[in-house]
Amino acid sequence: MSSQEKISTNGGQGLGQNPFAALSGLSLPAGPVSSTQAQAAAAKVPSPSASARNRGRVDILREKAGRGGKTVTVATGFTGIGLPEKEQLAKKIQKAAGSGGTVKDGRIEIQGDRREVVARILTEAGFRPVMAGG
16 A cells, blocks of 8 residues: 555445434433442342342352361352352351351352351342252
8 A cells, every 4th residue: 555545534424324213212311320320239238129039049058078177158059140249248148157258169158167147148138048968
C-alpha cells in the first residue's frame, strides 16, 4: 500500500434498517446499572421471603481424610449460586461457629465438627441441608 492511497474513516454507508428501532417503544431502563449499584444489590441481605423459598439441597459432610487427623465440616452441592454468595455464607458460618474456614472448589469448608451450626445457617439462607456421610 503506497502512502498516497488512503482508507476512508467516515463510517461508510448508513444502515438501511436500525436493528434497535423496535426496542424504542418498550419501557426499558435508561441505561446500564453502575458498578456501585450492582455491588449494593449483591451485598443486600436476602429478605425473609427469599429465605423461605427452597433453594435446593446442600450436603453437609464431616471429613478427616488427608487433613492430618483434623476434622473439617464441608457443605457441598450448591446449585444456582455464585462464588460471591458462597463466600458470604462461609463468612457468616465462620462467625457463628467461631472457627476458620474457606471456599474451595465450590465447597464451603469449616474447621472442626460444626455440622449443626452449618445446617442452621444454610436453613436460614433458604437451603435444605442434608447430613451426609459419617
